[in-house]
Amino acid sequence: MLRINASGLRLISKSLNVQSVKAVKNIAIDDKDRLSKPRSQIKGVELLRNPSLYKGMAFTVEERQLLGIHGLLPPAVLSQQVQCHRIMENFRREKDDLSRYIALTNLQYRNEKLFYKVLIDNLELLMPIVYTPTVGLACQKYGIAFRRSKGLYITIHDKGHIYDVLCNWPESVVKAIVVTDGERILGLGDLGCYGMGIPIGKLSLYTALAGIYPTHCLPIMLDVGTNNQQLLDDPLYIGLRQKRVTGKVYEEFMDEFMDAVVARFGYNCLIQFEDFASHNAYKFLQKYQEKYCMFNDDIQGTAAVALAGLMTSLRVTGTPLEENKILFVGAGQAACGIADLVALAISRKANITFEQACSRIYMFDVDGLLVEDRPEGQLDGPKNKYTKQSLRPTKNLSDAVEQIKPTALIGATGVGGIFTESVIRKMGQLNERPVIFALSNPTHKAECTAQQAYEFTDGRCLFSSGSPFKPVELNGKTYVPGQGNNSYIFPGVALATTVFQSKHIDEEVFLIAARTLSEQVSESDLVAGQLYPPMKQIQNVSVKIAVEISKYYYETELASLYPAPYDLESYIRDQLYDTTYQSYVPNTWTWPEEHTKPKDFN
Ligand SMILES: NC(=O)C1=CN([C@@H]2O[C@H](COP(=O)(O)OP(=O)(O)OC[C@H]3O[C@@H](n4cnc5c(N)ncnc54)[C@H](OP(=O)(O)O)[C@@H]3O)[C@@H](O)[C@H]2O)C=CC1
Ligand SMILES: CC(=O)C(=O)O
Numbered sequence: 001m002l003r004i005n006a007s008g009l010r011l012i013s014k015s016l017n018v019q020s021v022k023a024v025k026n027i028a029i030d031d032k033d034r035l036s037k038p039r040s041q042i043k044g045v046e047l048l049r050n051p052s053l054y055k056g057m058a059f060t061v062e063e064r065q066l067l068g069i070h071g072l073l074p075p076a077v078l079s080q081q082v083q084c085h086r087i088m089e090n091f092r093r094e095k096d097d098l099s100r101y102i103a104l105t106n107l108q109y110r111n112e113k114l115f116y117k118v119l120i121d122n123l124e125l126l127m128p129i130v131y132t133p134t135v136g137l138a139c140q141k142y143g144i145a146f147r148r149s150k151g152l153y154i155t156i157h158d159k160g161h162i163y164d165v166l167c168n169w170p171e172s173v174v175k176a177i178v179v180t181d182g183e184r185i186l187g188l189g190d191l192g193c194y195g196m197g198i199p200i201g202k203l204s205l206y207t208a209l210a211g212i213y214p215t216h217c218l219p220i221m222l223d224v225g226t227n228n229q230q231l232l233d234d235p236l237y238i239g240l241r242q243k244r245v246t247g248k249v250y251e252e253f254m255d256e257f258m259d260a261v262v263a264r265f266g267y268n269c270l271i272q273f274e275d276f277a278s279h280n281a282y283k284f285l286q287k288y289q290e291k292y293c294m295f296n297d298d299i300q301g302t303a304a305v306a307l308a309g310l311m312t313s314l315r316v317t318g319t320p321l322e323e324n325k326i327l328f329v330g331a332g333q334a335a336c337g338i339a340d341l342v343a344l345a346i347s348r349k350a351n352i353t354f355e356q357a358c359s360r361i362y363m364f365d366v367d368g369l370l371v372e373d374r375p376e377g378q379l380d381g382p383k384n385k386y387t388k389q390s391l392r393p394t395k396n397l398s399d400a401v402e403q404i405k406p407t408a409l410i411g412a413t414g415v416g417g418i419f420t421e422s423v424i425r426k427m428g429q430l431n432e433r434p435v436i437f438a439l440s441n442p443t444h445k446a447e448c449t450a451q452q453a454y455e456f457t458d459g460r461c462l463f464s465s466g467s468p469f470k471p472v473e474l475n476g477k478t479y480v481p482g483q484g485n486n487s488y489i490f491p492g493v494a495l496a497t498t499v500f501q502s503k504h505i506d507e508e509v510f511l512i513a514a515r516t517l518s519e520q521v522s523e524s525d526l527v528a529g530q531l532y533p534p535m536k537q538i539q540n541v542s543v544k545i546a547v548e549i550s551k552y553y554y555e556t557e558l559a560s561l562y563p564a565p566y567d568l569e570s571y572i573r574d575q576l577y578d579t580t581y582q583s584y585v586p587n588t589w590t591w592p593e594e595h596t597k598p599k600d601f602n
């Protein structure tokens, strides 16, 4: 018998122009039909199709017998190590990064433990594929890259039935969601439903960088349409073929989504907002921050990683934070998020008001320097507080640098190459050790390359970028650029929040994360010019960040896990996902006498 759930029927009704929602409810499937089987009961070919249980040729002979998969795999039994070797051999044979992304995604959908083992063991090589920059390319080409659905797609037509759609997700324990509506994917603009690559990529890092179980993570695309005409005309487009729904209907949809998550997964299910357009990002953060367990990664995660980079750079420049002059290029969610956290840090450190701290921060947007006599409407929103009276208006960045004489230049524009040679050279003339961050993603949107930053400052700048750049050789010296990306922050924040079940995530959490991250940079990292710990230490860094945040959660009674563990760090470490395969053979199991174990098999 054909069975359709409520949201499915509503969608069909919509497309047929039938508005019979009453009928929809009558044939909605029972809740019990939606529940997935306990993992221990999954056997046979179903097991081979379950990525969180699948081990490929690493299933032992005993397991193959017990689980009813004997004969469904080639006879050899391979170790996970050999499997990793095969994956990497194949990876190296792929002809371009998009093919590498597709190969890794296929592995993730097939064998989750192997995917994470390979990713963690080869982080420096593979992170640029599953994350920025390649994930950006994959989102642009998602119609081609798409292989199999992962996560949930909730559309504006599901309004009124979002809880039902969430109930279709087979895992009942979901601790973290990354959600986007695809309107501002990296610096690539509105990619609509193709933006699903971002929540999937971010959650892959939850597991790889912070050991959060993949089964506890849920990527969600909220498809309210797209205003990207190229996508609407793309025959491979996977989303709703309509313009974005905005205004009251969109906001009601978002409110319903937040409540439905709480109803389905509990009030401390973490919801990470990702790559919403600036106006919505701020609006939802203000509206939901105190009501739900949520944060906005582009505003708050980015703020913490950039503040950490600044704090680290001060160890080289010797200038106290409050004595720096910081010029932001771009005045959107990333820039304002950073500026607000930096101002908070300055006000705390120098014991001055937040407003006084804002006077050290300058902004330059698409219409030039933020000065008071700009036309009405150009200074609205969170950037408004960084407007200055005493400066001359200019649309020329070099001129702005000349006027302000900043010690630090931070780009978050999504405009590749906006830090021209003359801008960078000027920073080098004004400062012995200029701080230059080109935070925009993916790589071709970076405000300058690492090579340009080091070359035009004779190797003196303290540089970091949102997407990775290779080390730069200059006059016999090697400079290792840091990756100023929120991926240093959100995994640790999510780890503390999910393990200790925090009710909310406030600004203090991001100050703690920034300080802890900066403290993880060793003197030898600094000598090489690195403002962040090396990528290979990142799991450890996430745990350290989580420990410090969890102390705060207990001090402020935000944690819900009581009694508090005596040793927070070892408690966290005990919760981490392990990529080694588990045995499916019960300890008590022995080969039946009539089927003694074949001698040739281990
Ligand atoms: N490294 C990291 O961890 C992160 C990096 N980012 C990156 O930051 C970039 C910006 O993201 P986000 O803040 O969300 O985007 P927004 O759209 O919110 O902000 C972009 C800002 O850049 C300004 N801008 C656009 N063109 C120019 C120009 N030619 N000159 C000066 N300013 C300009 C815009 O001006 P106006 O306001 O006038 O339109 C706006 O203020 C993206 O590339 C994103 O990938 C984002 C989050 C994290
Ligand atoms: C890194 C990130 O979150 C962004 O570029 O949007």
Ligand SMILES: [Mg+2]
Residues within 6 Å of the ligand: 186, 274, 275, 297, 298
């Ligand atoms: Mg983002």
